[in-house]
Amino acid sequence: MKLNMGDLIKYDGAIYEVVAVVWSTLYLRTVNSDRYDYKIDNLGKLYRDIEFLGKEKIYDI
Known part of the structure; x- marks a missing residue:
């Protein structure tokens, strides 16, 4: 990713x-x-918890 x-x-x-x-x-x-507002250190360990939404401003919360 x-x-x-x-x-x-x-x-x-x-x-x-x-x-x-x-x-x-x-x-x-x-x-x-x-x-x-936020920073994620050590991204390599947490990448599975992140959902990529792209650049679109349309999303479901």
């Missing part, structure tokens, strides 16, 4: 937009927010 800036993912019951991917750390913000 390749994540890019602007991609949407679902993790831990919430929808996030990918702000940056630096080595094995994923920086996220909730959709419709200006703040960086």
